[in-house]
Amino acid sequence: MKITVTVNGTSHESDVEPRTLLVHYVREALGLTGTNVGCDTSSCGACSLHVNGEAVKSCTMLAVQADGADILTIEGLAQNGEMHPMQKAFMENHGLQCGYCTPGMVMAATSFLKENPNPTEREVRLGLEGNLCRCTGYHNIVQAVLACAAGN
Amino acid sequence: MTVTEERPASVLGQRLLRREDPALLTGEAKYTNDLNIPGALYLAVLRSPYAHARITSVDVSGAASMPGVVAAYSGADLASLWAGPMPCAWPVTADMKNPAHYPLAVTKAAYAGDGVACVLATSDVAAHDAIEAIDVTYEALPVVIDLNEALSDAVVIHDELGTNKSYTWELKVEGHEGQVDEAFAAATHTVNEQYVQQRLIPMAMEPRAVVAVPQPYGGDMILYSATQIPHILKIMTALTLGIPEQQMRVIAPAVGGGFGSKLNVYAEELLCVALARKHAVPVRWNEERSENALATIQGRGQIQNIELAADADGKITAVRVRLLADMGAYLQLVTPGIPLLGAFLYAGVYDIPAAYDFSCTSVFTNMTPTDAYRGAGRPEATYAIERAMDTLAAQMGVDPVELRRRNFIRKEQFPYTAFSGLVYDSGDHDAAATKALALADYDGVRARQKTQNVAGATKLLGIGVSTYFEMCGLAPSRVLASLNYSAGGWEAATVRVLPTNKIQVVTGTSPHGQGHETAWSMIVAEKMGVSPDDVDVLHSDTAIAPLGLDTYGSRSLPVGGVAIAMACDKVIDKAAKIAAHQLEANEDDLEFVAGAFTVKGSPDRSMPLAAIAFEAFTAHNLPDGLEPNLEAQVTYDPPNFSWPFGTHICTVEVDTETGQVDVLQYVAVDDCGVQVNPLIVDGQVHGGVIQGLAQALYEEAVYDSDGNLKTSTLAEYLVPGASDVPSITLGHTFTPSPTNQLGVKGIGEAGTIGAAPAVINAVVDALSGLGITNVAMPASPHNVWKAMQAANANPGNINPGNTKPGNTKPGNRGATK
Amino acid sequence: MIPAAFDYVRAGSAEEAIRLIGEHGDDAKFLAGGHSLLPLMKLRLAQPSVLVDIGRISELSYIRDAGDHIAIGALTRHMDIETSAVLAEHVPLLAHAAGHVGDPQVRHRGTIGGSIAHSDPASDLPATTLALGATYVAQGPNGTREIAAGDFFQGFLETALSADEMLTEIRVPKMQGAGWNFQKFNRRAQDWAIVGVAAWRRNGDSGIGLVNMGSTPILATSVSNALSQGSSIADAAQLAAEDAEPQSDLNASPEYRVHLAKVLVRRALEAC
Secondary structure (H helix, E strand, C coil), X not given: CEEEEEECCEEEEEECCCCCEHHHHHHHHCCCCCCCCCCCCCCCCCCEEEECCEEEEHHHCEHHHHCCCEEECHHHCCECCXXXXXXXXXXXXXXXXXXXXXXXXXXXXXXXXXXXXXXXXXHHHHHCCCCCCCCCCCHHHHHHHHHHHHHC | CCCCCCCCXXXXXXXXXXXXXXXXXXXXXXXXXXXXXXXXXXXXEEECCCCCEEEEXXXXXXXXXXCCEEEEEEHHHHHHHCCCCCCCCCCCCCCCCCCCCCCCCCCEECCCCCEEEEXXXXXXXXXXXXXXXXXXXXXXXXXXXXXXXXHHCCCCCCHHHCCCEEEEEEEECCCCCCHHHHHHHHCCEEEEEEEEEEEECCCCCCCCEEEEEECCCCCCEEEEECCCCHHHHHHHHHHHHCCCHHHEEEECCECCCCCCCCCCCCXXXXXXXXXXXXXXXXXXXXXXXXXHHHHCCEEEEEEEEEEEEECCCCCEEEEEEEEEEEEECCCCCCHHHCHHHHCCCCCCCECCXXXXXXXXXXXXXXXXXECCCCCCCHHHHHHHHHHHHHHHHHHHCCCHHHHHHHHECCHHHCCEECCCCCEECCCCHHHHHHXXXXXXXXXXXXXXXXXXXXXXXXEEEEEEEEEEECCECXXXXXXXXXXXXXXXCCEEEEEEECCCCCEEEEECCCCCCCCHHHHHHHHHHHHHCCCHHHEEEECCECCCCCCCCCCCCCCHHHHHHHHHHHHHHHHHHHHHHHHHHHHCCCHHHEEEECCEEEECCEEEEEEEHHHHHHHHHHCCCCCCCCCCCEEEEEEECCCCXXXXXXXXXXXXXXXXCCCCEEEEEEEEEEECECCCCHHHHHHHHHHHHHHHHHHHHCCCCCECCCCCECCCCCCCCCCCCHHHCCCCEEEECCCCCCCCCCCECCXXXXXXXXXXXXXXHHHHHHHHHHCCCCCCCCCCHHHHHHHHHHCCCCHHHCCCCCCCCCCCCCCCCEEEC | XXXXXXXXXXXXXXXXXXXXXHHHCCCEEEECCCCCHHHHXXXXXXXXXXXXXXXXXXXXXXXXXXXXXXXXXXXCEHHHHHCCHHHHHHCHHHHHHHCCCCCHHHHHHCEHHHHHHHCCCCCHHHXXXXXXXXXXXXXXXXXXXXXXXXXXXXXXXXXXXXXXXXXXXXXXXXXXXCEEEEEEECCCCCCCXXXXXXXXXXXXXXXXXXXXXXXXXXXXXXXXXXXHCCCCHHHHXXXXXXXXXXXXXXXXXXXXXXXXXXHHHHHHHHHC
16 A cells, blocks of 8 residues: 655655554665564554654554654654754763663653653653663663753 | 873763763664665564474475465474584583473474474565464473472473483582581571562563574675674584584674573574575574563572571571572573572671582473573572571561671671682672661661551551672683583683774673673773773674673673773783883883873873874884784683672552552662773663562563463563652762772672562561561562461551561461570 | 554545445454554454554544533544543543553554443543443444443443444533542553542442453442442442452452452542
8 A cells, every 4th residue: 555654854655565564664664773663562662753743652553554644763853963852861861771762762752741841750750651671770761851851 | 391291080980971872862773673684584483382292293385385485494394404402501510401402393392482383484574474374283291380390200391301300409518518407406596488589581672683694605604693692602503503613703783682681592593594504595583572572581480498597696607598490491501500600699798607508409391491681590599598687687576787787798808708619809798788778768767667557557668678799790710610611701802002093992792781882992091091982892793803702690891891901901011112112211111191101200201102003003113023013902711700799778668458569769789899980880770670679579470370471572571661660769889899900890780689689678578567477579469468368467467667576477487496 | 563464444434434344344443543453463363354444534533512521532542632621621530541541652542432442341441431421422324323331331342333333422421520530550550450440429429430340341330329328438349349250360360359449449439
């Protein structure tokens, strides 16, 4: 089936099988491998990206459902070679170790701050409830999101 | 000219941001499954749905004819590809039983998830569609899940072994064998406890992935794998597949966490390489999460019996430990050695005499093989001794911290030769405990307990302490030899000063989240007087870093990092020769400060490293007999383990109506000696603590009686999320290790080792007034509720404090003379 | 991870969706947000031959004040319910409960209609709308009909919807200032409830929905009856599981679920 999507500002027309998941589409058809797959039950959030400005789990969305949508992946977050404030905050607060959950975590966190620009620590933790990390124990991820919010 | 240049502030100890991060944060980092390999075929593995079954037939024809399928194979079809069975590198005893284990089972499936057939197809989708068309008939056999049933041999899993017992390994102190019984006979207090270390699934966020790429002509092969151990994998792949080792190159690209689960040689790695050779095309495989839960090793899985003998003051006089350890269906790379890594630690941080008696019996079961999981043997040991210490304290009516203090190895006793002959390098347990107690407001919490834990209270406050040692920095090769490990424990490093005075470091460590690139550049910067930005760190590719033993066991810094420092010394020694020659000075008269050699007392006679590097490169004017270039390699075999230590304190509130445990505060005071980068140290502790806390409260691999894993996805296997865990209050003490020039110790596993007993001690402390003396891990609401039911708990019977002698339930939980 | 192959058709209106599902027969499924169906398909526990995508029927995404009740289009997302000012004013229990569904990413895609039509007893919104006395509107080839929530849930993942009917609207009575509380007891924030309670109370009236206490969402009528007859909360809560048949799973035995239901119903009512 033919779909047209805008990904990181570039329009793509593609022919996809209906069963192609959005995450497989961006990784395999578009070569945007920054979005990772960490589970098969919509639990881990590693595949989070933005569809029309909101974080979704791209493993739980068909590419055909994204037809016409505006998609932002981790590769599109930095602008002109300058990391997004959330990316910088993750770096400055050591909010990542192996980095595998990180793109999804960053995309979830940026979406969350749009909805709640001045969160408490508890709200940050709940806002990231859909993203699992095995390395950091979340402490520094939470600090990064709070720092980013404070910086904004 | 007056040179007032002083040595710059130390690079070591700075919270330098990680150079690894930008690539990871922008999605540019390439994990194995991100690699674009044109023409690669996709491998999918069909796994047995039965935990124990004879394979009576495998018909792959239905799959072979499907669109996109290039080939489909049964285990029997591929039997000729294996030069030997999959490796187990740790035959812990001479008579250890080790069943032959091949990448695909041929006659029998020994666990649900055992590979029985596979498909190669032009797409991942086609490969997964096709494995559903493979027709396998099984004859289901009785399943062995329970460890004691396994030991009974009522059902034998591996017919050819005739038993499910793999080995019994004992640690007794030579010449002191009788002392244990004597000590128990003479003891004022004894404790006899049983603990269960539930099976855990490591669940690194990146599932495994493999790409095998045959090189044009000649038979060379590049194996990309999401592995912690490219070097060991290279050797083992060569041996298992009969490939000349020089033709194997293994690359670990960005690796998304390991925690021990990627410290192995897996069937899919061997299948990809073997099939890539057979078909002369690249072959790739990526693991799905539910496959990861089955086909990647699991951790823990032990039943522990620990007995302590103590005198009237609570001074421990003997330790006796009996373990029953779950190997799973087969022995993977280091499976049998894991329980033994804890064998030396059941005395904890305590000064005990030679009355120590440890024995571990290990059995096969119809479950996924176990192997190293963060801490590997040491969290289990620490849990047992720290829980048992709390039990003893409760029995004696002494504060658990006070009991620990009475038994601590004192600061002035270090270096301390333990009962086992191992030498503990340095420590100050009292200082770490004192700091942790202050941070946790221990006395304040104890005071609050008196007012909060009263009759009718439904929120009970508990505080739990654990004091730990981490035997890490694996490992002195001679010690490994004494444990029958098949390899050494050294690490290699090369430091190379380039002509433009930039520095390349080649390390045999293989990071997967630990930040080695940043930390190693700091060590070199410190040693060589350059900026960390001028240092590049090369790793994880056996063609670039051919020597190494990889990353596990908190070894990278105390072994690999020290090797780098030593290589720097060698480079400086060589540079000194060039400088002396150029400056027409005696080498002994030079000092190397801030990246330059200066003649002592003549600050104007100086030569910077940059100039020396260029001289070494041009080789126009080198001392006679000195080789050009400025480079040195060191292979460092550590003289000892490193012994980080610390005190963790957890404060919880238990809801007696629901069984819910809320962690109110978690304090971790860790001492890993000199910290290269405190930012990274803190991150390692945070992550380690949460993994230990997750064992205590959330995680368990649950099997049903048919051997089906009920927790095969992240929806059922409860890796906690951000909202399910607390922030962590960190403290540090700094007791340098005297065994290496940097004074460093490992830190990767410390958090995990300290955490589980601190949490469970807190939960049991909260519930102690209900007569509860133990809660099974994970202390889920259901398990806590069951413990309260079993204790016939009644909130009206709360006995705050529970520190009076004889308050424990009568029976078999211990005895007071 | 990769669903079995299927055909995909997209509906532009409810009428078209109903026509398409009729044409494609028993193996066809509606796809709304996909957050109940796609996870099953990825594990190949569901293998529909055709998906009729109704996710683009924008006229079914709305929250309207309809006098005595609030009308919610079936394709309204959890996030929109969670943040709706109208619901915050008139049905705050539902807005609050929607904020507990899954996680933010799930709430950005999942819909109330999808959740209710899937009728998982462990889901938050079926039990919550049941407690609130909602009415569901179903549209089929022969027009629309109203189904009381109490008649809707007929068995595990079975509803009163016929194969060619589609849930189009959820009508939730205004709460008229009733006290309310939502208890979700789970291991991790993102998980399904082990036991959940959606409760409201106003004078002698009350509604108590139980999550994950049987093969369907459960209305704890015994508790409400006891309360209306003057029982204390503590006594009434002891009847919490009278109307339930809880299952055993990894997180709880039936006995523990019964115990939890009593505790959580009491706590919910005390907070109402």
